Every structure is written in structure tokens, then in C-alpha cells.
Amino acid sequence: MMAATFKCQPTGLHGSGIDAAAPRSSGNFGRFYSMRFACNTRCNTLRHVHTPLSISHDSSTESSLILIRHGESLWNEKNLFTGCCDVPLTQRGVEEAIEAGKRISFIPVDMIFTSALIRAQMTAMLAMTQHLQKKIPIIIHNENEEATTWTRVYSEKTTKQSIPVITAWELNERMYGELQGLNKQETAERYGKEKVHEWRRSFDIPPPKGESLEMCSKRAVSYFKDFIEPQLKSGKHVMVAAHGNSLRSIMMYLDRLTSQEVTTLELSTGVPLLYIYKEGKYMSRGSPVGPTEAGVYAYTQSLAVYRQQLDEMSP
Ligand SMILES: O=C(O)[C@@H](CO)OP(=O)(O)O
Helix, strand or coil, X not given: CCCCCCCCCCCCCCCCCECCCCCCCXXXXXXXXXXXXXXXXXXXXXXXXXXXXXXXCCCCCEEEEEEEXXXXXXXXXXXXXXCCCXXXXXXXXXXXXXXXXXXXXXXXXXXXXXXXXXXXXXXXXXXXXXXXXXXXXXXXCCCCHHHXXXXXXCCHHHHHCEEEEEECHXXXXXXXXXXXXXXXXXXXXHHCHHHHHHHHHCCCCCCXXXXXXXXXXXXXXXXXXXXXXXXXXXXXXXXXXXCXXXXXXXXXXXXXXXXXXXXXXXXXXXXXXXXXXECCEEEECCCCCCCCHHHHCCCCHHHHHHHHHHHHHCC
8 A cells, every 4th residue: 555645735734744754863862853844855746735724825924833831740730840851741731731722723733843751742732632623633753764664644634634743852841950850949948049040040051960041042943943944934834832941942032032031031831822924024923921812812814714714614
């Protein structure tokens, strides 16, 4: 039987765009793999796959970018420095992810990027259970030849009903070094509030043997520019599920914040933020504070049309 080829689609809401045989990269955080996409290499051979929903794609095309910090984790609950430790969500975190999913259920999503950590992956998956588009998020495994072959999908129809999920260590939480697993309150009592605040929120001062926000930003923002931005440019709608500090650094890039301004940026768990990418610019459409569907997201015209289409399709 022939395997369905993952196609790059030039329009916003079509297909997965994943090249299942993509090359992989590696780095100093152990085993990780990132993806290249068919768009970069194979666009000439692509054909259109039509879905009932579409946002027009011309020079004024806009793509949505949803950023979401994971829901509460078991170490958030215990007030422990977590960093790159791979801790799952609490029940409350699960509920936050589902609630976040309801808030973005009418915003198009073609591709999902998550960190390599389970709390971000759980959040993305749980959020997508609420999406009105009813596509199924599928984690792409390209860790080796076998993983690629053994996870191949053999139905083009099924592929079209899927959303590829790319996991990347570069989107991980900042590595908190020797603070990982320590209680935040006890650490502040031991080293002093100011010192601990400096470790947690300064831009360029790393915690002992850990990453500063600046160091975290180098790998997270490079990944964003190299792998996520090209998808937005090609008209794909993207969700990124990641972490307080990897997202703060990405927002610093999107909102052009200074290294001083970013020190006061705080992200709540499980609150989705919406950006629109249009003509090379990012426009923030949703505030991190007080998320209600009516209050937060300023719809663009195409999003309003998309929403209307979804409403017409629902039973
Ligand atoms: O512990 C961590 O990994 C992070 C996020 O929870 O903490 P902070 O907010 O102090 O950067």
C-alpha cells in the first residue's frame, strides 16, 4: 500500500504540511529532533487539498499564532523550581488546558509546536480536544528512520483530518541548574529574596549552573525564527505550547520588548495568547490578563468569517 504523502499547502487551513521523511538535527540537550518542512523543499510538487474552511491567501494573508503556557504542573503546585524536569499536570492543570482549549476552539490551527516536556504536550493535546475543527493532533516522530517509517500514515484522508504536532527541546523551559527541585520560598529564605528574584527574572544573570533568560531566548527565538515563522509566512495557523520563560523570550521578540521590559512580563498557566502574523509583522490580539472569549480576543475580519463558518458547520 502507498503511504500518504504529507503535503505543504499554500493556503491557511489545508493539510498538515509535514515532510514525514524530514532530516533531523541534534544538540547539547541530549536526544532531540527538529523538523524541516515540505514547504521549504517541495512546494513545486504540491497540489491543493480542499477543506470546507478557508481563509483567503493572497498578499494580505494573515496567520494566527496561539501561544500557551502549560497548565499547572505538580511542581508548580508544590512551588518547586522545575526548569527542564519533566513533570506532568495537576488536575487543575488539566482543567486549565481544557478551558484554554474552549477559548481557542474557534481559532484555526494547522500545526502545533510543543516543547519536549510532557506538561506542554499534555496542555496542547487537552486543549485540542475542545477545538471545533475536530482534527486530531498527532505527534510526529522522526527520531530515527524506524520511527519515521513505523509512524507513517497510509491514508491521505486521515492525514487531512490530522494536525501535526512537532516537539522541540528548544522550546523547553529555561534550564534552572542547581535550583531544579528546590522550593522557591525556601530558596528565597536561604539566599535572600532579591538574589532569587534576580535569578528568576533578570535578563542576563543565570541561576547557579543554569540558563539566564538571555541564554534560553537564544535557542527558543532561533527555533521560532527557523521553524515556526516560515510556517506562518506560508499561511499556516500555528499553536505553540511551551513554558513561562521560553514563551517570555519569544514574546520579547514578537512584541519587541527591551531586556528591561521583559523582566516584568509574567504569564499565567493555561492562558492562551493570540497573535496575528500579517505582512511580516506580529500583532498581539489577546491580553494575558482576564481571558474571556468576548473580552480578550480582538477578532480580525478573517477570524470572524472563520468563526462563522465553524458555527454554520456545527450541528
Ligand atoms: O520553575 C520554573 O521552571 C519556572 C516556571 O514555573 O519558574 P519561574 O517562574 O520562577 O521562572
